[in-house]
Amino acid sequence: MPPKQAAGPSPSAPSAKPEVQPKDKSDYQYLKEGGWKDMNHFMLSYNLRMYKDDDVQEAKSILKAFKEGDQYQWEERQKEKAQKSDYSIVKEGGYGNMKNFAESHGLRLHNGEDVQEAKAILDVFREYDRRAWEEQQKK
DSSP states (O other): OOOOSSOOOOTTSOOSSOOOOGGGSOHHHHHHHTTOSSHHHHHHHTTOOTTOHHHHHHHHHHHHHHHHHHHHHHHHHHHHHHSOOHHHHHHHTTOOSHHHHHHHTTOOTTSHHHHHHHHHHHHHHHHHHHHHHHHHHHO
């Protein structure tokens, strides 16, 4: 979608309600958030006219392409959010720090093989989180 014409919160700003996927927004809502008053205003910005059927179809195609592009970007942001760092997995898991995490699994951070094992355990946790996120997206 082209840059917004009016100032608003950034897409990454925390909000009280969950972010609505672009594919779930009505055309009207999408246009309003993009800075257009309505479909006619959107069409005029592309030198298209409401009274021409071909122009209306062209406008719908442009809008659909914008929404598909924004949906793709939204999904990529969600994937990035699902990829947690080692630190966040350890903190959110209640371990406090990496030392506590390793020791809770019978590992020692001064042993190179144990460090690799701790990282492998974190990778399993990360994969579990990724699969849970994918299942949630299917619903």
